[in-house]
Amino acid sequence: MCENNAILEAQNLTKKFKISKNSTLTACDDISLKFYQGKTLGIVGESGCGKSTFIKMLSLITKPTSGEIMFRGCDITKLKGEEKRNNHSHIQMIFQNPLEALPPRMKIRDIICEPLLNFKKIKNHEKDEIARKYLEMVELPEEFALRYPHHMSGGQRQRIGIARALVLEPELIICDEATSALDVSVQKNIIELLIRLQKQKQISIGFICHDIVLVSQISHQVAVMYLGNIVEILPGKDLHKYAIHPYTKGLLHSVFYLGMDKSTKIDKLTGEVPSPVNLPNGCPFQSRCSDAKQLCREIKPKLREYQEGHMVACHLLPIDKPV
Numbered sequence: 001m002c003e004n005n006a007i008l009e010a011q012n013l014t015k016k017f018k019i020s021k022n023s024t025l026t027a028c029d030d031i032s033l034k035f036y037q038g039k040t041l042g043i044v045g046e047s048g049c050g051k052s053t054f055i056k057m058l059s060l061i062t063k064p065t066s067g068e069i070m071f072r073g074c075d076i077t078k079l080k081g082e083e084k085r086n087n088h089s090h091i092q093m094i095f096q097n098p099l100e101a102l103p104p105r106m107k108i109r110d111i112i113c114e115p116l117l118n119f120k121k122i123k124n125h126e127k128d129e130i131a132r133k134y135l136e137m138v139e140l141p142e143e144f145a146l147r148y149p150h151h152m153s154g155g156q157r158q159r160i161g162i163a164r165a166l167v168l169e170p171e172l173i174i175c176d177e178a179t180s181a182l183d184v185s186v187q188k189n190i191i192e193l194l195i196r197l198q199k200q201k202q203i204s205i206g207f208i209c210h211d212i213v214l215v216s217q218i219s220h221q222v223a224v225m226y227l228g229n230i231v232e233i234l235p236g237k238d239l240h241k242y243a244i245h246p247y248t249k250g251l252l253h254s255v256f257y258l259g260m261d262k263s264t265k266i267d268k269l270t271g272e273v274p275s276p277v278n279l280p281n282g283c284p285f286q287s288r289c290s291d292a293k294q295l296c297r298e299i300k301p302k303l304r305e306y307q308e309g310h311m312v313a314c315h316l317l318p319i320d321k322p323v
């Protein structure tokens with residue numbers, strides 16, 4: 001992928017929380033990822049692996065312990081005040097539960113237009129026209145402008161969440177489990193809408209989700225996260241066939257998907273994700289990996305290129321001799 005198209009880049013982002021005098025919890029450990037124009041980067045991993053902390057750092061809500069966040073080549077990690085506020089217009093979020101995310105006492109028209117009014121980009125009398133435009137964009141009838149969020153279905157509310165995220169014409173939208181609370185048919189419609197809008201506007205999308213099948217279907221690139229670390233990065237279309245990290249394979253094995261090759265032997269993912277408090281040395285996956293060796297207990301494997309566009313962090317794979 002073209003380097004110049006990277007909109008947002010996480011460079012070695014780490015977040016540690018001091019939870020007592022002698023204990024530190026590592027939520028994200030040295031994460032480097034890039035979000036490209038017009039492409040979707042999916043981030044998948046079990047609950048507690050650090051997905052939310054990572055995106056809170058990207059949206060400047062949580063301060064990283066170390067590392068940088070680059071937006072269009074400029075370091076935005078330490079932005080403050082007006083500059084930080086302006087940065088929010090480039091990066092917008094869509095959350096899992098739109099009923100919680102949308103102010104209950106505001107009409108849909110006002111919810112959609114609020115970011116534009118806050119940034120003084122429109123006048124009050126323009127609200128009707130703007131609301132109509134964005135309702136049409138997310139395929140909702142214009143009369144919804146005068147409704148309240150609780151008079152709409154979950155899928156309709158999520159469309160409003162998308163409309164509200166779009167009004168500032170952001171370059172990147174981060175969907176944090178944005179479709180997880182919706183039933184499958186509604187989920188499909190929302191994803192089709194996101195893909196259509198991405199093609200139209202060349203937006204970059206960060207799609208954070210625990211559903212590995214869904215993530216692989218819609219993401220150009222998938223990053224697999226385990227215990228605060230990215231353990232594998234590969235094209236979404238290759239995930240089922242070419243994933244090689246034992247954790248990614250275990251995640252895939254924990255779900256049934258169409259086209260699954262039943263002859264493939266994959267180790268089952270057993271046990272729980274260990275505590276991220278005072279992590280031991282070595283590979284973060286060592287305690288759940290049936291093949292872990294002494295080296296895995298001593299040295300943490302780095303992400304290395306396995307094949308073009310495919311990175312993996314595992315000592316046990318023949319990474320220096322790609323097939």
Ligand SMILES: Nc1ncnc2c1ncn2[C@@H]1O[C@H](COP(=O)(O)OP(=O)(O)OP(=O)(O)O)[C@@H](O)[C@H]1O
Pocket residue numbers: 017019025026027045046047048049050051052053054276
């Ligand atoms: N403010 C905080 N103080 C201390 N620990 C925190 C804080 N925020 C998150 N953590 C811890 O960091 C780790 C990663 O949490 P995070 O919410 O980022 O994971 P997640 O992958 O988003 O999980 P989920 O999918 O359940 O939301 C967890 O162990 C969590 O308890």
